[in-house]
Amino acid sequence: xxxxLIDLVNISKSFDGELILDDLNLSVKENSFVTLLGPSGCGKxxxxxxxxxxxxxxxxxxxxxxxxxxxxxxxxxxLNTVFQKYALFTHMNIAENIAxxxxxxxxxxxxxxxxxxxxxKLVNLxxxxxxxxxxxxxxxxxxxxxxxxxxxxxxxxxxDEPLGALDLKLRQDMxxxxxxLKNELGITFIYVTHDQEEALTMSxxxxxxxxxxxxxxxTPEQIYNEPENAFVADFIGESNIVDGIMLRDELxxxxxxxxxxxxxxxxxxxxxxxxxxxxxxxxxxxDDGTLTGxxxxxxxxxxxxxxxxxxxxxxxxxxxxxxxxxVGQEVGIHVDPFDIQIMNKPASxxxxxxxxxx
Amino acid sequence: xxxxxxAKLKRFFENFYLICVLIFLYAPIAVMMxxxxxxxxxxxxWGGFTLKWxxxxxxxxxxxxALYNTLLIAFLSxxxxxxxxxxxxxxxxxxxxxxxxxxxxxxxxxxxxxxxxTGISLMLMFIAFGISLGFRTILLAHITFNVPYVxxxxxxxxxxxxxxxxxxxMDLGAGPVSAFFKVVFPDILPGVLSGFLMAFTMSxxxxxxxxxxxxxxxxxxxTLIYSEVRRGIKPSMYALSTLIFVTVLALLLLTNFAPAxxxxxxxxxxxxxxxxxxxxxxxxxxxxxxxIVAGVCYTSWRHLAAARSDELYVYNWGEYIDESVIELFxxxxxxxxxxxxxxxxxxxxxxxxAGAVLYDAVCPSDYxxxxxxxxxxxxxxxxxxxxxxxxxDPVYLERSQSFDPQNEYSVPYTWGxxxxxxxxxxxxxxxxxxxTGWKDLWDERYQGEILMQDSVRDAFMVALxxxxxxxxxxxxxxxxxxxxxxxAQKPLVQAxxxxxxxxxMLSGEAAVGVIxxxxxxxxxxxxxxLGLDFTLEYVIPEEGTNIWIDSWVIPYNARNxxxxxxxxxxxxxxxxxxxxxxxxxxxxxxxxxxxxLDEEYQNxxxxxxxxxxxxxxxxxxxxxxxxxxxxSALWKExxxx
Numbered sequence: 001x002x003x004x005l006i007d008l009v010n011i012s013k014s015f016d017g018e019l020i021l022d023d024l025n026l027s028v029k030e031n032s033f034v035t036l037l038g039p040s041g042c043g044k045x046x047x048x049x050x051x052x053x054x055x056x057x058x059x060x061x062x063x064x065x066x067x068x069x070x071x072x073x074x075x076x077x078x079l080n081t082v083f084q085k086y087a088l089f090t091h092m093n094i095a096e097n098i099a100x101x102x103x104x105x106x107x108x109x110x111x112x113x114x115x116x117x118x119x120x121k122l123v124n125l126x127x128x129x130x131x132x133x134x135x136x137x138x139x140x141x142x143x144x145x146x147x148x149x150x151x152x153x154x155x156x157x158x159x160d161e162p163l164g165a166l167d168l169k170l171r172q173d174m175x176x177x178x179x180x181l182k183n184e185l186g187i188t189f190i191y192v193t194h195d196q197e198e199a200l201t202m203s204x205x206x207x208x209x210x211x212x213x214x215x216x217x218x219t220p221e222q223i224y225n226e227p228e229n230a231f232v233a234d235f236i237g238e239s240n241i242v243d244g245i246m247l248r249d250e251l252x253x254x255x256x257x258x259x260x261x262x263x264x265x266x267x268x269x270x271x272x273x274x275x276x277x278x279x280x281x282x283x284x285x286x287d288d289g290t291l292t293g294x295x296x297x298x299x300x301x302x303x304x305x306x307x308x309x310x311x312x313x314x315x316x317x318x319x320x321x322x323x324x325x326x327v328g329q330e331v332g333i334h335v336d337p338f339d340i341q342i343m344n345k346p347a348s349x350x351x352x353x354x355x356x357x358x
Numbered sequence: 359x360x361x362x363x364x365a366k367l368k369r370f371f372e373n374f375y376l377i378c379v380l381i382f383l384y385a386p387i388a389v390m391m392x393x394x395x396x397x398x399x400x401x402x403x404w405g406g407f408t409l410k411w412x413x414x415x416x417x418x419x420x421x422x423x424a425l426y427n428t429l430l431i432a433f434l435s436x437x438x439x440x441x442x443x444x445x446x447x448x449x450x451x452x453x454x455x456x457x458x459x460x461x462x463x464x465x466x467x468x469x470x471x472x473x474x475x476t477g478i479s480l481m482l483m484f485i486a487f488g489i490s491l492g493f494r495t496i497l498l499a500h501i502t503f504n505v506p507y508v509x510x511x512x513x514x515x516x517x518x519x520x521x522x523x524x525x526x527x528m529d530l531g532a533g534p535v536s537a538f539f540k541v542v543f544p545d546i547l548p549g550v551l552s553g554f555l556m557a558f559t560m561s562x563x564x565x566x567x568x569x570x571x572x573x574x575x576x577x578x579x580x581t582l583i584y585s586e587v588r589r590g591i592k593p594s595m596y597a598l599s600t601l602i603f604v605t606v607l608a609l610l611l612l613t614n615f616a617p618a619x620x621x622x623x624x625x626x627x628x629x630x631x632x633x634x635x636x637x638x639x640x641x642x643x644x645x646x647x648x649x650i651v652a653g654v655c656y657t658s659w660r661h662l663a664a665a666r667s668d669e670l671y672v673y674n675w676g677e678y679i680d681e682s683v684i685e686l687f688x689x690x691x692x693x694x695x696x697x698x699x700x701x702x703x704x705x706x707x708x709x710x711x712a713g714a715v716l717y718d719a720v721c722p723s724d725y726x727x728x729x730x731x732x733x734x735x736x737x738x739x740x741x742x743x744x745x746x747x748x749x750x751d752p753v754y755l756e757r758s759q760s761f762d763p764q765n766e767y768s769v770p771y772t773w774g775x776x777x778x779x780x781x782x783x784x785x786x787x788x789x790x791x792x793x794t795g796w797k798d799l800w801d802e803r804y805q806g807e808i809l810m811q812d813s814v815r816d817a818f819m820v821a822l823x824x825x826x827x828x829x830x831x832x833x834x835x836x837x838x839x840x841x842x843x844x845x846a847q848k849p850l851v852q853a854x855x856x857x858x859x860x861x862x863m864l865s866g867e868a869a870v871g872v873i874x875x876x877x878x879x880x881x882x883x884x885x886x887x888l889g890l891d892f893t894l895e896y897v898i899p900e901e902g903t904n905i906w907i908d909s910w911v912i913p914y915n916a917r918n919x920x921x922x923x924x925x926x927x928x929x930x931x932x933x934x935x936x937x938x939x940x941x942x943x944x945x946x947x948x949x950x951x952x953x954x955l956d957e958e959y960q961n962x963x964x965x966x967x968x969x970x971x972x973x974x975x976x977x978x979x980x981x982x983x984x985x986x987x988x989x990s991a992l993w994k995e996x997x998x999x
Contacts, residue, residue, distance in 0.1 A: 054525055074528040075537075081529045087522035091544040100540075101530035152530065 005030040005156060005188050006051060011060035013046055020046045021057070022212040028190060028205075030155075033182055035191045035199040038209035039235070044192045047209070048158050051190065052081050065155065079156035080149035084164055086141045088133045094120075094144055095129035101152040119147035122181065139170045143177075150185060159191045163198065175201050196236050200224060208232050229343050233275040240281070240317050244274035244342070252342060255313050257291045259335060263342040273343040279320040280339035283309070289332015293317065295325045309333065387603060394596035398888050399880075401858075402865035405888050415594040415601075419681070424582040425598070427493070428562060431578060435500030436557035442501070443508025443557075444550055448542075450509070451516040462513075469506045476503060477570035481714060484571065491573030491715050499571040500561045507560060508553035515549030516542075574671045574715045575696030585676040585699035592677075668693045670921040673700060673709070673717040675908070678772075680941035687928050693921050710735055710913050717913055718922040724907050725815075727768050728761035728980040736767040737912045743923035744769065746930035753969055754947035758907060760977040768909035769926050772944040774875040775967065775975065776816065776904045779859070783892035784869040793870060795900040796824040800843075805850050809862055809871035812854035814993040815978060816904070817844060820872060823901045823974075830979045834988070841992045845999055854997070863894055874906075876944035878964050896964040902974025907947070 008026040012019070021043045028034050036044035049055040050062060053074035062070045069077055080101070089097050095116050102112045120126050123143035133141065142162055149157055159178075163171045179202055182189050193199055199206050200220045208215045208223060208231075216228045227233035230241045244254045246266040252259050254274055266272060286292045293311035300306075305324050309317045309331060317333065325331055394412070398405025415421055450461045468476065480499045484491060519542060527537035543550070565580035572581060579602075583595050668691075672684075676699045684695050698717070700706040703726040709715060710730065722730065730736050741747055747769065754770045762768045778793050785792060790803050799808055799820065811817055819829040821840035831837060852868050859871040860881055873881075878896050885894055910926045912919055928934060932950030939946040939955065945965050946952060952960065960966065981989075 052525075052529060054528075073533075074525070075531045075533055081526070083522045083526055085520055085522055087520055087526035089523060089526075089541055089544075100527070100532075104531040104536070148526075148530070 003030050004028065005065060006190075007061075007063040008047070008050070009061045009063060011047070011050060011057045011062070013043075013050065013055065013057045013059075020212055021050075024060070024212070024214060026207065026214065026217075028156075028188060031186055031188055033179075033189045033191065033202060033204045035193060035203040035206050036209055037193060037196060037199040037206050037235075038215075039194060041211075042209040043212040044194075044209050045160060048081075048160055048190065048192050051156075052079065052158050053077050078154055079158060080152050080154040081158040081160065082142075082145050082149050082162045084161045086145040088141055088145060088148070090133045092133070093129070094125075094131050094133070094136075097133065097144060098148045098151055100148065105152070115151045119151045122150070122184070123147045123177070138166055139174060142166065142174065146178075146181065150181070150187075154187060156188045156190065159189060161193055162191075163193075163195075171198070178202060200236070208235060210235075226341055227275055227343065229346060230273045230275070233273075233341070233343070238278050238318055240276045240278065242274050242276070242315060244272050246270040246272050246342060250337070252340065255291060255311060255315065259290055259340055260337040261340040261342060262338050263340070266342060266344070271345055273345060275341040275343060276317075276335055276339060278306070278318040279304070280335060281309075281317060281319045281321075282334040282336075283307075283319060283321055283323065283325055284332040284334050286330050286332045289334050291333040293331060293333060295327050295329050295331060298324070298327050390596050391600045391603070394593060394600045396593065399593060399884060400864045400888065401861045402867075403888055403890075411593040411597040412601075414592075415597045418594060420577065420582060421579075421594060421598060424577040424579050427496075427576060428578040428580075431493075431497055431500055432558050432561035435497055435504050435561045436554050438497075439501050439504030439508050439557045440550060440554045443505045443553060444512050444546070446505065447509045447512040447516055451513060465506050465509055468503060469510070473503075473564070473566040474570075477567040480567065481570040481712075485712065485714055491571060493573075493576050495571045495573060496568055496576065496578070499567050500564065503564070503567060504557035504560055507556045508550075511553035511556055512546055512549040515546040519545045574673070574698045574717065577699070582699075585701050668921070669696065670694070670719065670918055670925055671696045671698070671715065671717045671916075672925065673698050673706060673715075673720040675699065675721060676701060678721065678908075678942060680937045683929070683934055683937055686934070687925065690928070691921075691924055693918075693924065695925075710915075713915050716915050716917050718916040718918045719910055719925050720913055721771055721908055721910050723978070724758075724761045724909075725978040725980040727909060727911055730911065730913075731762065731767050732980065735914055737914045737916060737919060738766045739769065739912055739926070740919075740923060743920065744927040744930065746927045749930050749932055749935070749948050749950040751947050751949045751952075754907060757905060757977055758909065761907075761979055762909075768911050769930065770907050770909045770947040771929065772876070772942060773905060773907045773947050774945050774965075775898050775972070776811075776819065776872060776874055776906070777896050777898045777964070778870055779863055779873045779878075779881070779894055779896050780870045781863065781866060781868070781892050782895055784866065788869060790869075792895065793897055793899075796820050797901070799870065799872075800824070800847055800850070802850065804870060806852050807869035808847075808851045809859050809868045810847075810851050810854050811859075811872045812856050814989045816872065817854070817993065817996075818989060819904050819978075820844075821847075823899065823903060826901065829904060829976050830981060832981055832985045832988075837988065837992060841996060844996050848996065848999065864888070864890070866890075866892060875965060876942070879943035879959075879962070898964075898967055898971055898975075900974075902972070902976065905972060905975045905977050907977060908944075 004027045006028045008024055011021055011024040013021040024043070024047065026047070036047055038044050046055060050057050053069070053072060053076075057070065060070075061068055064077065064079070089100065092100070098116045098119055099112045102115060107115075116129060117126075120128055123146055125140060125143055125147070128136075128140075128144070133144075136144065142165075145162070162178075163174050166174060175198060178189070178191075191199075191202065200223075203220055205217065206220055206223045207217045210231050216223060216232045218226075223232065224236055227236060227239075233239040233241055242254055244252045246252050246263075246269070247258070248268050249264040249266075250261055252261050252263075252272065252274060283289075291311050293309040295307050296310045296316065297308035298305060301320075304320045304322050307319045307321065307325060309319055311317065311333065393401060395407050395409070396403075396405055397408035397410065450458055450465075453461065477499070480495075480502065481491070484495045484498075489495060523541050523545065524537055527541040528534065532540060563580075565584065568578050569581055569584070572578070577585070579598070583591060586592060586595065670693050672695055674697070679697075684697055687693070688695055698715070700709070703722050706720065706722060707726065707730070710717065710720065711733070727736070750770055754773060755765050757773075758765060758768055758770055778796075778799070780793055782792070784807070788803055788807070790801065793799070798804075799810075810820070815829075818837070818840050821843040822829045822831055822836065824843060825836070825839055827833075827836045827840070831840075853862075855862070859873050860877055862868050863871050863873075864881065864884060873896070875896065875898075881894055885892075910929065912922045912926075916922055929938070930948060932948060932954055935946050935948035935951035936954045939948075939951060939959075943965075952966070963971075
């Protein structure tokens, strides 16, 4: 069950001399829900298209179920894709769209009819067989696109930002639908998105990509709580990323103040990046805090208040709290040791976290 | 009250304007349709209702063959251009922006380019590469000019189509070809269909390019009609044009008013539905296409197979032979005749000169024979092979020496004079005696009653002869005097025309007209059958006139010279010459044939004048480029005055 279904080995690809993927390695286990997450231009869609067979890599191999499929055309691969803009065939009705792949495979009429019925039921669109594509809403079209892919019983389903064109409410509904589908069908999903919330909600594994590199791969919790570098920290949720000096194991100095933490093995007096999530900062009385500052900004967000606290040295901390402190009030900043995430400074230019585009 | 009457008035003028526009657009077509049912050949006289032109049209082998060629070429060129153009559009569509823009520009140039440039360049290319002009070259030319139109109509559709649908089809297991035909093609089908239709109509419409790229023995409707212009377009052509118009109209009505299945975009959805269903229509379409392709292969094979030794390529004026003569010749000699038409000497000349088509026997007029001989385009005839030459009255051979001094290049075929046709009744009304010479055309009592020929040499001939000069004069003084005379006559002239002399005289619009004697028999018969209350008489002016002679010659590059000589000999046979005379009604120089004619014809002095009457007459000579230019300059002066 947990064998690797697909392996990307040393994949490189450039378009017009621009390097999109650089020596990428990725292994996806059978029956997992893997999300490729990153800003646009990070190479996530290219990776998906290489797996789908629409783009062939300049270097490297694609191994699918132990077989090298690098040069295999898309129509021979045992996987299906749900495209960003659905790519339904508008000159066919819904049943014909869904039957397309099965007809090519030469399945019997009865089999196809049953499959269509089953697939429509699965995506909650029973009785839509004879409707035209144009008469469907965006969400319904997306379900049909999924139905059209899954009737072929692929071992792997590729989804290229399938919810990108839907509005927020529909998107959230579809996220749950996709999780349910994945559990019912037991097939492997590789999902591409630039929406970190979507990635966190649905995935078993998130692969954060930037500039053709995999920045971090792990469970949603790992990615969120223990980002490995400033890019990941910044891209996933909101973060305070500050320069710090690891004095010794379990002690870091930030803006001259010493914070206890749980990280070890960075050596002594090592410059590091320190990540602290806004909701992990406790605002206390000035005397109780490790650092002191003044509230300079306050917004009510519903669930919590969002505040900016400016400390000595001019750094503005982003703080989420259910307690409200008015602008101008002096406060102390306290962080629990396990809420402090220590990261190595980027080793090379390429891994440098650059501005996030989206 | 004022408001409503103002609105009514406004409405009236709106409708009135609309009707005017409609009349402007459709009156010409209506006139043509009415004339197609006119039992008289005249364009201005109603001779009663008839369907004979329609019968004649369907019975006429050349018309039916031209129709077949036209439709076949239109269909095939549109089909092939659609395939090529669609493929090219797909290629261009997947290009990057810059090369795409460049290619689109390159694609647009041929469409904006003038047809005549396209036609000539295609002809030159075919000749340069040794491709003999014929069906194939017309087809190639039409494909060439059709491809851009198809691309122009397919590209926008392709750009609207999501590229992902193609990938989706591949993803679902379809191979590249099947993905294209199952998914992309139905999406761009409306564009492909409209491209096909556009190409089809462009091909149907084309005259200029076809004219330059066609070869011997092949005509499309447009070139066939054009070749008939000289002797007047036959009413069966009106019938044909009417049928074509009605067919197009019916098609238009059908596509616009057919019950739409989905309401919007009826043709598109219907086409899609048909394609999708893949029902019998699809098979029918395939079967029809197959038949047509097979037909074309067969036709081209026949064209190729025909290229054997027993062949003869004839180039003649339109309507200038009794077609059964060709059949008789083929039967008797076993030689296959490819018969081709030209409309003017000037049109024929470059074809022979360029060697675009290698004709074996051609029938030009006097001065043109001289020009061709002087430029080395003619081959000496071996008269040993033309024993029937003794049937030709020596008078005409003597006359021919004017343009063929040694009688070595030409054998006379028809001849005639130019004279004055007059309306007896009209002259009586005006109180003028019948004209006897050209000088009468300067009689001021004829004010607004004179029709002159709208051609340089004919007009100057009248003036030069009136002044007692040679009509082949190149003296600037004589020509200036002739110009002044023509200018003096201009206020009296009703119109300078060519073909309309016949119609205007038949309808009694003018009292006198300068006309070729060849038209006489037809005019007189027509006047009789219409039951006109006046008669038309012809006089050869006493000052002398133009004797024109059309003769058979053999071009220098003829491939079947002996066959050409057999042909000329055959045409000199009295019984054959008689058949031709009765069909063409132009005077024959063939003494043997003359003797076989009815007395009525023999005694018609207008057609067969006494030789003595023609003592002062001449035959046109080729005067050289310089003189031609001088004549033209003077003629322009007169016309512009």
